[in-house]
Amino acid sequence: MKTRGPLCGALTGLAVLTTVAPAAFAQSEDIEQAPRVFSIQPRPYRLGHEFQLGIGVLPLDAFYIGAVGFASYTYHFTDFWGWEIAGAGYSHNFETGLKSSLKSNYGVEPVSNGGLQVNVLATTSAIIKPLFGKLSFFNRSFIYSETFFTIGIGLAQKSNNGSSFDYLAGVLGIGLRFWSGPALSFRFDIRDYLVFAQPLPDQVLLLLLSASFNYYDRPDKPRS
Amino acid sequence: MRKIFELTPLVLMTLVVAGPVARAGNDEPVSPEQAFEKELEQQAEKLPVMQNRKYQMQHEIAFAVGTLPTDAYFKGLTVGAGYTLHLTEDLAWEIVNFNYSFDFDSHVKQQVLTLAVPKPGQPLSFPQITWFAATHLVVEPLYGKEALGNNSLVHMEVFFLLGPAVVSQISCSAECPAISTATYSFGLDVGVGLRLHLTPVTSVRVDLGDLIYVVQQSAKQALRLSASIAFNLGAGP
Amino acid sequence: MGRSAKIQLCAYVVLASVLLAAHTNADEPTAAQAEVDPAIFDGAVKDYYAGRYAESAAGFWGYVRFGTPAAEKYEWAQFLLGESLAHLGLWHAATHYYYQVAKTRSRPEILPDALSRLEAITRFRPFDESMVYDDLLYDSEFGSLPPQLADWVQYVQGLYDYRNGYLDWAERHFNAIRPVSSYAARAQYVRAVHAIKSSRDDTGIKLLEQVASNPAAEPKIRNEALLARARLHFDRGQYQEALAAYDQVKQIDLSFEQAQLMLEKAWAAFKSKDYRKAMGLLHALYAPAYSKYMLPDAYLLRGLIFKDLCHFIAAKGIVRSFRFALEPTIASLHRRTPMDKIPVLVEGAREQGAMGAIAKVIDALQNERKLIQSFVGPWEDVELDKHLKRLYDLELREQQRQWDIGFTRTSDTLALALLDTEEQINLLDYEVGLDIFRRFKHGQASQLREETLTVPYDSSSVYYEFDTEFWNDELHSYSYFINSRCFETGEEP
Numbered sequence: 001m002k003t004r005g006p007l008c009g010a011l012t013g014l015a016v017l018t019t020v021a022p023a024a025f026a027q028s029e030d031i032e033q034a035p036r037v038f039s040i041q042p043r044p045y046r047l048g049h050e051f052q053l054g055i056g057v058l059p060l061d062a063f064y065i066g067a068v069g070f071a072s073y074t075y076h077f078t079d080f081w082g083w084e085i086a087g088a089g090y091s092h093n094f095e096t097g098l099k100s101s102l103k104s105n106y107g108v109e110p111v112s113n114g115g116l117q118v119n120v121l122a123t124t125s126a127i128i129k130p131l132f133g134k135l136s137f138f139n140r141s142f143i144y145s146e147t148f149f150t151i152g153i154g155l156a157q158k159s160n161n162g163s164s165f166d167y168l169a170g171v172l173g174i175g176l177r178f179w180s181g182p183a184l185s186f187r188f189d190i191r192d193y194l195v196f197a198q199p200l201p202d203q204v205l206l207l208l209l210s211a212s213f214n215y216y217d218r219p220d221k222p223r224s
Numbered sequence: 225m226r227k228i229f230e231l232t233p234l235v236l237m238t239l240v241v242a243g244p245v246a247r248a249g250n251d252e253p254v255s256p257e258q259a260f261e262k263e264l265e266q267q268a269e270k271l272p273v274m275q276n277r278k279y280q281m282q283h284e285i286a287f288a289v290g291t292l293p294t295d296a297y298f299k300g301l302t303v304g305a306g307y308t309l310h311l312t313e314d315l316a317w318e319i320v321n322f323n324y325s326f327d328f329d330s331h332v333k334q335q336v337l338t339l340a341v342p343k344p345g346q347p348l349s350f351p352q353i354t355w356f357a358a359t360h361l362v363v364e365p366l367y368g369k370e371a372l373g374n375n376s377l378v379h380m381e382v383f384f385l386l387g388p389a390v391v392s393q394i395s396c397s398a399e400c401p402a403i404s405t406a407t408y409s410f411g412l413d414v415g416v417g418l419r420l421h422l423t424p425v426t427s428v429r430v431d432l433g434d435l436i437y438v439v440q441q442s443a444k445q446a447l448r449l450s451a452s453i454a455f456n457l458g459a460g461p
Numbered sequence: 462m463g464r465s466a467k468i469q470l471c472a473y474v475v476l477a478s479v480l481l482a483a484h485t486n487a488d489e490p491t492a493a494q495a496e497v498d499p500a501i502f503d504g505a506v507k508d509y510y511a512g513r514y515a516e517s518a519a520g521f522w523g524y525v526r527f528g529t530p531a532a533e534k535y536e537w538a539q540f541l542l543g544e545s546l547a548h549l550g551l552w553h554a555a556t557h558y559y560y561q562v563a564k565t566r567s568r569p570e571i572l573p574d575a576l577s578r579l580e581a582i583t584r585f586r587p588f589d590e591s592m593v594y595d596d597l598l599y600d601s602e603f604g605s606l607p608p609q610l611a612d613w614v615q616y617v618q619g620l621y622d623y624r625n626g627y628l629d630w631a632e633r634h635f636n637a638i639r640p641v642s643s644y645a646a647r648a649q650y651v652r653a654v655h656a657i658k659s660s661r662d663d664t665g666i667k668l669l670e671q672v673a674s675n676p677a678a679e680p681k682i683r684n685e686a687l688l689a690r691a692r693l694h695f696d697r698g699q700y701q702e703a704l705a706a707y708d709q710v711k712q713i714d715l716s717f718e719q720a721q722l723m724l725e726k727a728w729a730a731f732k733s734k735d736y737r738k739a740m741g742l743l744h745a746l747y748a749p750a751y752s753k754y755m756l757p758d759a760y761l762l763r764g765l766i767f768k769d770l771c772h773f774i775a776a777k778g779i780v781r782s783f784r785f786a787l788e789p790t791i792a793s794l795h796r797r798t799p800m801d802k803i804p805v806l807v808e809g810a811r812e813q814g815a816m817g818a819i820a821k822v823i824d825a826l827q828n829e830r831k832l833i834q835s836f837v838g839p840w841e842d843v844e845l846d847k848h849l850k851r852l853y854d855l856e857l858r859e860q861q862r863q864w865d866i867g868f869t870r871t872s873d874t875l876a877l878a879l880l881d882t883e884e885q886i887n888l889l890d891y892e893v894g895l896d897i898f899r900r901f902k903h904g905q906a907s908q909l910r911e912e913t914l915t916v917p918y919d920s921s922s923v924y925y926e927f928d929t930e931f932w933n934d935e936l937h938s939y940s941y942f943i944n945s946r947c948f949e950t951g952e953e954p
């Protein structure tokens with residue numbers, strides 16, 4: 001009995017510590033999780049019907065460089081994704097001078113005039129737009145920007161010596177858009193077309209600069 | 225013709241950025257009163273866009289892998305490193321950027337080696353870049369953020385590079401070592417890049433550039449593309 | 462007194478008068494009144510149009526100093542001296558010479574130019590109001606002026622009549638302002654302020670709305686009108702209307718007024734029970750541009766919100782940070798330290814209202830005075846640098862005098878506000894202590910609600926999560942996602 005006092009006190013103290021301590025620890029855990037702060041701003045520009053006109057280049061082929069005129073129409077279902085219903089580019093090809101260089105330096109000529117050259121690229125693609133933001137210009141003004149991805153399927157027409165052939169093509173792309181106003185934006189796209197002329201697809205890289213004209217006709221849509 | 229089109233991507237990128245940013249303010253003051261008022265307006269403090277910028281580059285060391293994809297006779301796989309001193313938020317000096325190219329014969333070169341008959345005593349040779357180095361003035365006019373799915377942020381920067389470059393070339397046939405000794409050519413390197421900030425210390429860069437250099441009094445150019453991981457020394461947590 | 466003594470006395474009086482007249486105008490030379498070589502003026506004009514403003518200022522000053530007001534191009538020299546000094550960034554000195562030209566009005570053809578410079582300076586730069594408004598414009602007739610200048614003069618004269626209680630005269634001046642002028646909006650604002658001061662709130666609100674919707678109103682005046690309207694709504698307990706009015710105030714700078722606006726909006730949001738918006742606005746006050754301003758109320762509001770949402774430890778943290786930040790100042794007040802020796806109060810006085818305007822003038826004068834040193838080379842010979850330093854020193858003394866007079870009143874107000882806030886913080890601390898240990902009967906309190914934060918990935922709004930960067934266009938749109946931790950008892954917190 002005489003030892004009960006201190007032992008009891010110790011046990012009680014231990015009991016208190018074991019019950020209080022976890023609660024205190026749980027509380028301090030709560031404190032450390034600071035609330036999140038967001039700036040919630042309505043999107044200043046929203047895409048609806050987008051008409052794109054652009055110029056681009058096919059830079060990779062050794063025998064020719066393609067100067068591409070490109071146009072497309074995209075319907076944007078939401079602010080996250082849209083459908084480039086039709087996107088088509090016509091390539092006007094310029095010789096690189098390699099043929100004459102091969103002839104003069106090595107005395108050889110390419111078979112079939114250097115192979116097939118891309119004339120037309122026509123695809124239908126999904127556009128996914130997960131990124132929207134703004135970039136400051138020398139910390140004095142800012143422009144709104146958007147990063148988007150393209151994935152699609154279509155046709156590539158290649159030709160050589162007057163004969164043209166159509167091949168199935170897939171396209172993957174990434175693009176950056178800078179807004180000038182609600183109706184006008186500028187885009188830089190990098191698109192990689194995989195042309196299935198053979199089992200192993202050819203790669204056709206398109207670098208594209210475009211102006212986009214936008215018409216947004218859904219004013220009654222509530223903002224989320 | 226190739227040169228023009230290989231420069232096009234850089235021009236395109238620059239135009240995309242410059243277009244919406246350019247101001248149309250062409251109002252020339254027509255009276256002394258307007259000129260006086262304009263001077264006062266310009267002196268008034270402009271509201272900056274942001275405060276307490278999160279990512280401030282200071283001493284940047286970058287390690288890159290890249291490619292020289294457009295040469296007809298070789299495709300280069302480059303590895304490189306560079307050091308950049310960021311003088312202000314908008315201006316930097318890439319003091320040195322060095323890239324070594326592991327060159328692989330292109331399909332065209334392989335075909336030529338198979339088909340071409342070399343002249344006696346004159347083996348076939350194809351010039352290829354072994355390494356190139358440059359120093360750049362870097363202008364970083366654009367810095368900002370994009371919301372990724374509204375749930376997180378991606379901080380990015382667009383920058384432009386310009387500076388003198390030196391290119392080392394050798395002539396190779398079917399196999400290297402080189403048939404001739406290395407030649408050094410001087411020229412210019414111009415480029416545009418995009419940086420994605422991951423942490424205050426690390427970022428990822430994608431550079432698209434064009435090396436323009438003079439070989440035997442004729443200008444040559446090589447498009448280069450690289451991705452780097454960059455470390456920002458001296459940055460706070 | 463004998464005849465000779467009288468003659469001597471008269472001679473002394475005449476001599477004294479001559480000497481006195483020779484010293485009254487700092488610009489008039491003490492040397493003999495010689496005709497100035499016109500080549501000095503011509504040379505200075507050449508320098509001016511070639512962009513050599515320091516040299517042209519020296520030339521014009523030489524002409525003014527050694528010439529007389531009767532000299533052919535005296536006023537032109539004064540005016541062009543002002544122009545040269547303006548180009549060099551010495552705005553107060555330029556104002557002084559524009560003022561001289563406008564005051565003497567001996568060359569009517571340059572009067573509009575001088576006035577237009579002064580009008581532009583009053584819109585963009587800190588300036589000495591008593592010199593330009595009191596001495597020059599008020600109670601002066603300028604004859605026929607271009608419309609913009611006439612509107613300005615009428616506005617200033619009407620404003621001063623309002624201040625002095627001459628309402629009829631004031632209205633006569635204001636009615637002479639063209640409705641399309643920006644000064645018409647300013648006049649309307651003055652009328653609105655007077656109506657509110659006279660307890661005619663409804664009239665005041667109507668006038669403020671007219672100012673806010675006036676397309677000719679400058680952004681600053683429009684903001685002030687919207688702010689005044691918002692404050693009226695707040696005072697009447699119409700918090701939603703107040704918030705709507707506050708939301709229309711544009712962010713044009715990062716001044717103390719903008720910080721105060723944010724705090725007032727936060728109070729309005731708090732009263733409307735929109736705690737997330739209130740905390741978001743308070744969060745924006747952490748931006749570097751605002752964190753230097755003295756806003757003790759911000760601590761109180763944060764503490765109140767944390768208490769209402771039962772974040773007691775956070776509330777206690779706010780009490781501690783208030784004491785850490787302001788306890789030394791409060792201790793100084795308790796010790797009866799002179800107010801001008803308490804840095805927080807001095808800085809607080811410099812931030813707002815009339816004292817803020819005087820502080821800006823003093824800062825500008827001090828900066829410009831330092832600038833004089835850069836031009837000592839071309840100015841040393843003609844002693845223009847000495848003259849300008851004397852001019853700036855005189856003005857600095859005057860502005861300091863006005864500061865000292867106004868500071869007594871302002872510092873008292875600030876000190877009382879700070880002590881009042883301290884009391885409220887202490888009360889908050891006590892109430893938080895009570896709330897922590899508040900008891901509920903078993904079964905009385907229900908489980909607290911956990912509201913999960915869902916951020917839509919596909920949304921017509923963009924959600925920028927805060928990550929230490931403050932973008933100035935976002936400062937008014939922060940939302941602080943904080944949940945209530947209170948147990949639901951059906952009672953109000």
